[in-house]
Amino acid sequence: SVPADASNPESVVVSVLNISGTLGSQAVLPCKSYRMVWTQDRLNDRQRVVHWDVYSNYYGDNKTERLCDMYSAGDQRIYRSYNQGRIFMPQNAFIDGNFSLVIKDVAESDEGTYSCNLHHHYCHLYETVKIQLAITKKAEDAHQYWDGEKPVIVALEGSTTMLPCVNRKQIWTERHSEEEQQVVHWDRQPPGVPHDRADRLIDLYASGERRSYGPLFIRQKMNITNTAFAVGDFSLRISELESADEGTYSCHLHHHYCGLHERRIYQVFVTEPVREKKVVNLTTHNIAPAVARFPFPLPSDPNVVRGHNVINVIIPESRVHFFQQLGYILATLLLFIVLLIIVVLVTRKRRQRGYEYNVKKYGEKDVNLKEFTVDTTDLTQYKSEDIRLDYKNNILKEKAEQARSFPAKNIDLDR
Numbered sequence: 001s002v003p004a005d006a007s008n009p010e011s012v013v014v015s016v017l018n019i020s021g022t023l024g025s026q027a028v029l030p031c032k033s034y035r036m037v038w039t040q041d042r043l044n045d046r047q048r049v050v051h052w053d054v055y056s057n058y059y060g061d062n063k064t065e066r067l068c069d070m071y072s073a074g075d076q077r078i079y080r081s082y083n084q085g086r087i088f089m090p091q092n093a094f095i096d097g098n099f100s101l102v103i104k105d106v107a108e109s110d111e112g113t114y115s116c117n118l119h120h121h122y123c124h125l126y127e128t129v130k131i132q133l134a135i136t137k138k139a140e141d142a143h144q145y146w147d148g149e150k151p152v153i154v155a156l157e158g159s160t161t162m163l164p165c166v167n168r169k170q171i172w173t174e175r176h177s178e179e180e181q182q183v184v185h186w187d188r189q190p191p192g193v194p195h196d197r198a199d200r201l202i203d204l205y206a207s208g209e210r211r212s213y214g215p216l217f218i219r220q221k222m223n224i225t226n227t228a229f230a231v232g233d234f235s236l237r238i239s240e241l242e243s244a245d246e247g248t249y250s251c252h253l254h255h256h257y258c259g260l261h262e263r264r265i266y267q268v269f270v271t272e273p274v275r276e277k278k279v280v281n282l283t284t285h286n287i288a289p290a291v292a293r294f295p296f297p298l299p300s301d302p303n304v305v306r307g308h309n310v311i312n313v314i315i316p317e318s319r320v321h322f323f324q325q326l327g328y329i330l331a332t333l334l335l336f337i338v339l340l341i342i343v344v345l346v347t348r349k350r351r352q353r354g355y356e357y358n359v360k361k362y363g364e365k366d367v368n369l370k371e372f373t374v375d376t377t378d379l380t381q382y383k384s385e386d387i388r389l390d391y392k393n394n395i396l397k398e399k400a401e402q403a404r405s406f407p408a409k410n411i412d413l414d415r
Contacts, residue, residue, distance in 0.1 A: 031251035056112030097168030116165030123258030182206035
């Protein structure tokens, strides 16, 4: 890859922008410069011009007057006939850069503030030099000095004086091929890569020559228009944004002939598309909820990537709907109470039936004493046994002895 600042490391940063785009969309990095006409101007004689003006209050009108002018490929033009042959500039001014004004036979009416104005219409450059001219009648008073803002020349009346205006910069003295010296560069720095190691993306010259760098898919998705120099729009268009496209991009504008070196910086961020939720408010009166149908498609922005739309239909409730809901609640509560009462009654009835069954079961069995026989033949043997009991008092002892003294009776259960 080509180093980012190989052309001119002293480019001036004129703007820094943050650009954010969603995945799959197109991003445009605006790089525009209307400072100059970037295309070649065929009117060569109209590109550079110098003219002299004077601001004077000699006649009490305090006005500025155009004295003369000269184009790079033309002759001088004197505006007043009074100055014809009296004032002039060197014919080779645009060759050696000397645009000084010569005034012959100076008079008091020549006093004022003179300005030497250099205009480059092609490069949109303007430079001005001001000189103060004063007239004296004494030769010993003729001199030059600096008043803090501009040079002041005190000239002897009737003499020939020269007002200096020298500018030997290349732009005013020579004309080169602009097509070879106008170029725009686009560079890209991935995250964490310094500027001096940025990758060159595109070189485009005013002559139409284009140089693209990097893999084929990079050259196909990043481009600038072929009419960039014609309209002054050098914006970079990135199609189908991806996460790998994030980084720092730089637009370098170089016009070596005009001395223009500008740099614009862009921080590009790629975000996920946002799924939008739309809420549609439908106002209805005494109408049951229904599915909303739209007879027309909702407006959409082609530059925004959207997923599936979720439509929430909100229908305000009426009084009738409120009472219907209240009736449903009360009916449900009443049904619950009825079921609870039925369960309680059934439970109590089952319990009562259980008690009656137990009483009847035991009551239906009659005990027939005739079925039982008591054998008393063996009771005598127990009478002879001594029962040793401990009694607490004599009364209980006597009662026990009396009970043992009575003979046993035979009971005939068949009677």
